[in-house]
Amino acid sequence: MTDGPGHRPRLSTAALLAPAAAAVLAGSLSWAAGHPPAGAPLTKSAVTASPTPGQVDAERARQSRDLQRLREQVQSLRAELKDLKNAENNPHPSGTRGSNATSRATTDPKPARTTPPPVHATTGAS
Amino acid sequence: MASRITLRVVDPGPTAGDALAAARRVFERVEAACTRFDPQSPLMRANADRTAWHAVPEECYLAVAEAARAHLETGGLFDPRVLDTLVGLGYDRTLPFRSGVSLTGAGRAVAARVAAGAGLWQPGLDPQSRSIRLGVDRIDLGGIGKGLAVRLAARALARAGGGHLIEAGGDCHVAGSGPDGGGWRIGIEDPTGGPEPVAVLRVADTGCATSSLRVRSWQVDGRRVHHLIDPRTGRSAQGGLLSVTVLDTDPARAEVWSKSLLIAGQGRIAALAARRRLPALWVDEDRRVAVSTAMEPCVIWVAPDAG
Numbered sequence: 327m328t329d330g331p332g333h334r335p336r337l338s339t340a341a342l343l344a345p346a347a348a349a350v351l352a353g354s355l356s357w358a359a360g361h362p363p364a365g366a367p368l369t370k371s372a373v374t375a376s377p378t379p380g381q382v383d384a385e386r387a388r389q390s391r392d393l394q395r396l397r398e399q400v401q402s403l404r405a406e407l408k409d410l411k412n413a414e415n416n417p418h419p420s421g422t423r424g425s426n427a428t429s430r431a432t433t434d435p436k437p438a439r440t441t442p443p444p445v446h447a448t449t450g451a452s
Numbered sequence: 453m454a455s456r457i458t459l460r461v462v463d464p465g466p467t468a469g470d471a472l473a474a475a476r477r478v479f480e481r482v483e484a485a486c487t488r489f490d491p492q493s494p495l496m497r498a499n500a501d502r503t504a505w506h507a508v509p510e511e512c513y514l515a516v517a518e519a520a521r522a523h524l525e526t527g528g529l530f531d532p533r534v535l536d537t538l539v540g541l542g543y544d545r546t547l548p549f550r551s552g553v554s555l556t557g558a559g560r561a562v563a564a565r566v567a568a569g570a571g572l573w574q575p576g577l578d579p580q581s582r583s584i585r586l587g588v589d590r591i592d593l594g595g596i597g598k599g600l601a602v603r604l605a606a607r608a609l610a611r612a613g614g615g616h617l618i619e620a621g622g623d624c625h626v627a628g629s630g631p632d633g634g635g636w637r638i639g640i641e642d643p644t645g646g647p648e649p650v651a652v653l654r655v656a657d658t659g660c661a662t663s664s665l666r667v668r669s670w671q672v673d674g675r676r677v678h679h680l681i682d683p684r685t686g687r688s689a690q691g692g693l694l695s696v697t698v699l700d701t702d703p704a705r706a707e708v709w710s711k712s713l714l715i716a717g718q719g720r721i722a723a724l725a726a727r728r729r730l731p732a733l734w735v736d737e738d739r740r741v742a743v744s745t746a747m748e749p750c751v752i753w754v755a756p757d758a759g
Contacts, residue, residue, distance in 0.1 A: 396632075442652050442753050443637060446630060447458065447619045449662040449697060450641025 455598065455621025459605070462631050463614030471612035475605035478511075479620070482604070485512035486597035488535060495593055499535065502586040505576065513582045515593045515600050516575055522596065522708040523573050529712035531683035532596065533573055533589035541677050541688075543670075594679075598623045599661060599707030606659075606703065618703075622710075624660040625703045637752070641666065643694035643735050650741050651733060652753040659703030663710040664695035682715050691717020692737050699731040699750065 377385065459475050461468045485508065487493045491500070494508040495515075508516075522530040576585030602618050606625040609616040615628020617636060626636040635656045639649030643666045653660070669678040682689040696714040700706040709730055713721050718736055725732040725744035732744040733751065741758040743751055 440756055442639060442649050442755070445637045445639035445649065445652055446460075447617055447624055447626075447636070448639040448641050448649060449619070449622055449624050449660050450643070450664055450666060450695070 457621075458617065458619040459609070460617040461609060461613040462616065462628055465611070465613045468612040471609050474608040475618070478604045478608055479601050481509065482511045482515070482597050482601035485509045486515050486593040486600075488592055488594065495591075498584055498586050499590040502588065502590065505578065505581075505583045505585045507581055507583045510582060511597075511600070511604075512593075513577070513579075513584060515597045516584045516586075516591075517577050517579075518600055518704050518708075519591065519593060519596050520573065520575055520577065522705070522712075526708065526712040528572070528683060529715050530596075530708050531573060531681075532591035532593060534681040534683065535590040535592040537681050537686055538592060538679060541670075543679060595663070595707055595711055596704060599659075599704035602659065602703035602707075622662045622664065623703055623707050625658070626655060626660070627657055629656045640697050640733060640735075641695070642739075642755075644739050648755060650735055650739070650755045650758045651743075651751055653697075653699075653733070653747075653750045654752045655699060655750050658699050658701055659706040660697065660699050661703060661706035661710040662695055662697040663707075663714045666695065680711060680714055689715045689717065691715065691719070691721075693718055693721065693734050694737055694739070695735045696721070697733045699747065 457476075457479055459472055461472065484490075485494050488496060488499070490496060494506065494512040498506040498508060498512075519530070519532045523532070573587065573589075575587055575591075576583075578584075598620055602620055602623045602625050605618050606616070606627065609618070610627070615630065616626070618625045624638060626638070630636040635654040638653045638655060638660055640651040640653065640662065641664065642648060642650045643664045645666060663680060665678045665680065669676060677688045680689045681687065682691075691714065693714050696710045698706045698710040698713065700709065709728070709732070713724060713730070713732055713734065716724050718734075721732070721734055722742070722744065724730075725746070729746050730744060731747035731750060733741065733747050734743075735741055735758070739758055741754050
């Protein structure tokens, strides 16, 4: 029920060759993906992908929105960073609020910047 | 509702237009069903004959049912049976609060009507016929109606896009992580009238309500009163708080608790918010800001001079 003595080396060789072949194939595929084959119908795909003016406008608008979002995110992150720096420099900020023991324990969760971060909405008088 | 309403959809999908229109109609329907300034509204018809059953529109039924539930949950701090007190104080019509209102002769009939042994409020509710029977006292659904409208509008906008914001005079709902992906930043209005917020929250997928004395306050015979009536005294709440903000996934519940905590007053608010695990932020009469433990993670900024 065991393999003959001559069978094991052949298997080992095959076991070594298989990964090597797979690596060569993967390398070839990778190269092929990055290089268009000679004579490939480039013009056809270019025509198909060519966007209409409306699509260009829509894409531009989408990118513009993305850019605006990213700008806001950067602004928000900068504000947060400033808060963190303030917290490091001033672990007991002067703006501690709350006059009694109960509320003091739960007040002033964040150190104070002088100006509020930009808000999306305000909740107030109902 | 005498409030400016803002509806905003982030990354709108193809159905956003229809969803926004549906959300707008929600506010119109709730207003029509629950207003106390129209004697022909379903609410006021039920108020006019309180011992009879009235079949009412869904929005009115839901508002009364929600008010009854809130009355029990808050141990009576939330009590809609304040209409006669408000009318007695002269708030019997939409008042131009922003320009300052001073009334004379009003308030004489103001008594601790509600406080005087009114007991538990248990209106008749028949879900099959969507009928209500209000009982002894007339009720006001102003605040809870708005919270309910925000809840229903949020449902209408649930699949309108990548997220939304609804803001209706102190009652908000936000869905998604905001326009910049970092959460919705909500400013808490300064209840003393300052132009800058006293705090800023960062939240996602939640309702947010603020009860405040900033706007609906007026003078009666030289005495300052406001619209948040303490059912224990039958008078404007005088608990030392100017505003309370509460977060809850349900905007109607946020509205209920913001009002109830403000009425509970400075002496009780911290313990009550802690016991209920409510994310709450409050501003006292000295403009000091305090928050409950559950609110702390949401606060990203507090005014340095709020204290």
